[in-house]
Amino acid sequence: MDFSRAQAAQSYSESSDEGHEARASGNSVGEGASNSVPANPASTSIGNRGKKRAKRANTSWVWNHMSKRKDVTDAKGVNIGKRSCCNYCDKNYSPDSNYGTGNMIKHLTKHHQDKIGNEHRKDFSNFIYSKAEMRKGLARYVAAAEQPFTFGDDVRFEHFVQQKLNPVFKKVSRNTTRADTLAEFKVDKEQFINEEIAGFPRGTSVSFTSDMWSGGNNRGYMALTAHYIDSSWKLNKRIIAFRLVEYPHNSTTIFQTVYGVFTEYNLADKVFSITFDNHSANTASIDMFLDNLSPIHGGKLFHMRCVCHIINLVVQDGLKTISLELSKIKDAIHFITTSPSRQQEFDAFCASLSLKPKVFNTDIRTRWNSTYIMLKSCKNYYKAISDFVNPRYGGGFLLSIADWNLAFEFMKFLKVFYTATCACSGVRYPTSCIVLHQLFNISVFFRTYRLRENFVHPLVKMEDKFKKYFEPMPKIFVLLLCPIMCPTCVHPLLCPNMCPTCG
Numbered sequence: 001m002d003f004s005r006a007q008a009a010q011s012y013s014e015s016s017d018e019g020h021e022a023r024a025s026g027n028s029v030g031e032g033a034s035n036s037v038p039a040n041p042a043s044t045s046i047g048n049r050g051k052k053r054a055k056r057a058n059t060s061w062v063w064n065h066m067s068k069r070k071d072v073t074d075a076k077g078v079n080i081g082k083r084s085c086c087n088y089c090d091k092n093y094s095p096d097s098n099y100g101t102g103n104m105i106k107h108l109t110k111h112h113q114d115k116i117g118n119e120h121r122k123d124f125s126n127f128i129y130s131k132a133e134m135r136k137g138l139a140r141y142v143a144a145a146e147q148p149f150t151f152g153d154d155v156r157f158e159h160f161v162q163q164k165l166n167p168v169f170k171k172v173s174r175n176t177t178r179a180d181t182l183a184e185f186k187v188d189k190e191q192f193i194n195e196e197i198a199g200f201p202r203g204t205s206v207s208f209t210s211d212m213w214s215g216g217n218n219r220g221y222m223a224l225t226a227h228y229i230d231s232s233w234k235l236n237k238r239i240i241a242f243r244l245v246e247y248p249h250n251s252t253t254i255f256q257t258v259y260g261v262f263t264e265y266n267l268a269d270k271v272f273s274i275t276f277d278n279h280s281a282n283t284a285s286i287d288m289f290l291d292n293l294s295p296i297h298g299g300k301l302f303h304m305r306c307v308c309h310i311i312n313l314v315v316q317d318g319l320k321t322i323s324l325e326l327s328k329i330k331d332a333i334h335f336i337t338t339s340p341s342r343q344q345e346f347d348a349f350c351a352s353l354s355l356k357p358k359v360f361n362t363d364i365r366t367r368w369n370s371t372y373i374m375l376k377s378c379k380n381y382y383k384a385i386s387d388f389v390n391p392r393y394g395g396g397f398l399l400s401i402a403d404w405n406l407a408f409e410f411m412k413f414l415k416v417f418y419t420a421t422c423a424c425s426g427v428r429y430p431t432s433c434i435v436l437h438q439l440f441n442i443s444v445f446f447r448t449y450r451l452r453e454n455f456v457h458p459l460v461k462m463e464d465k466f467k468k469y470f471e472p473m474p475k476i477f478v479l480l481l482c483p484i485m486c487p488t489c490v491h492p493l494l495c496p497n498m499c500p501t502c503g
Contacts, residue, residue, distance in 0.1 A: 139180035149174040205272035220245040251284035275304040318458040375411040
């Protein structure tokens with residue numbers, strides 16, 4: 001069921017893109033048709049390039065209620081020349097076509113609605129309502145917008161559509177919407193396999209990314225995304241699987257689940273690489289894939305590790321060593337946010353200091369970036385937090401300016417990791433081409449903070465983890481990627497800008 005939602009959402013997005021392209025194409029045709037040269041030379045004007053162009057006809061419905069008049073006089077009796085005048089009052093506008101009809105439409109709909117009726121609305125006389133098409137559209141919307149299957153079964157939604165959109169609409173039950181969603185997914189899946197994959201040019205390779213997690217029901221799920229370049233050199237990304245993974249979540253189960261998707265979509269002979277996180281079971285499954293697939297270069301490029309996951313591991317090692325120094329700030333934020341009465345009291349305290357009330361982001365142990373976000377949210381409130389918490393916390397608690405200075409210094413250090421994670425976890429653009437730049441920025445920060453007294457100990461573990469994964473990076477990556485990523489680079493060893501890739 002969840003699998004079908006992911007597939008329907010993907011196909012819905014793609015079909016929307018195709019619709020936009022079709023509409024754009026239609027607009028260009030219409031514009032081209034309007035530039036045709038009329039038979040009567042007297043009705044032409046000279047265009048920007050010396051070509052004769054037809055005068056635009058007044059085709060808008062506005063001209064049923066507006067008239068172009070010459071020698072119009074204003075309220076003071078001054079002749080203001082040619083104007084477009086309202087047929088029902090003294091309001092007039094410039095007749096220059098560059099201004100369009102927008103202001104006249106606003107005037108008519110606001111002041112003369114009784115005269116124009118529904119004329120300003122589009123003509124839907126050729127529209128034919130189809131219950132079957134409505135159900136298909138509803139199923140795709142529910143999947144793409146991640147709405148519950150009961151969305152179309154709500155009596156309030158039915159009333160809204162009947163009163164404002166279509167009086168013959170009847171609500172759709174959740175079981176019907178569920179069945180329609182599955183049916184639409186099957187149609188798109190068959191089309192993807194039989195048309196797109198079957199039409200891949202010879203030698204086309206597909207890279208995959210996989211992610212596993214446990215849901216709120218304590219069940220394991222896996223998503224598998226295919227990345228490939230089509231014959232038009234367009235990068236495509238398709239979520240082709242969203243599966244429930246049975247326990248145990250060991251290497252054999254992971255291999256069987258992923259390989260089953262490969263064979264289901266006829267992609268087993270087109271696999272270039274697969275990106276996993278660093279879970280030991282994922283790493284152990286790689287040998288099984290290499291035994292059953294034939295990746296290029298002997299599989300040396302087959303297993304890719306998730307850069308964002310590695311960055312997370314690097315930062316977690318650093319946070320373990322500095323957690324004691326940050327504990328006071330975490331306790332202070334926890335003291336304020338966990339009690340509604342204290343939060344309300346703190347808001348009043350902020351108001352007395354001419355500060356806007358603030359709800360701070362809290363630190364979550366399993367998410368390193370929550371520490372950065374928490375510190376960032378405190379940036380302009382650190383003095384207010386100290387003045388509010390110190391006399392109320394008790395037990396000799398004292399949050400000093402030195403604690404804040406250290407925390408904000410560490411926040412600046414964490415920013416480079418936060419920026420790299422956000423950039424490399426994007427889903428609307430290619431990320432492989434920016435990885436080396438982000439890793440270079442991180443290495444520069446290591447070099448900058450390495451000798452600072454408060455960072456010596458945490459940086460030792462962080463750099464060791466960083467080097468463990470990225471130091472063995474083949475030199476060939478830099479030699480090949482540098483000329484692509486740095487436009488001025490002729491050779492990595494001679495790069496005039498010392499670009500991040502070369503540096």
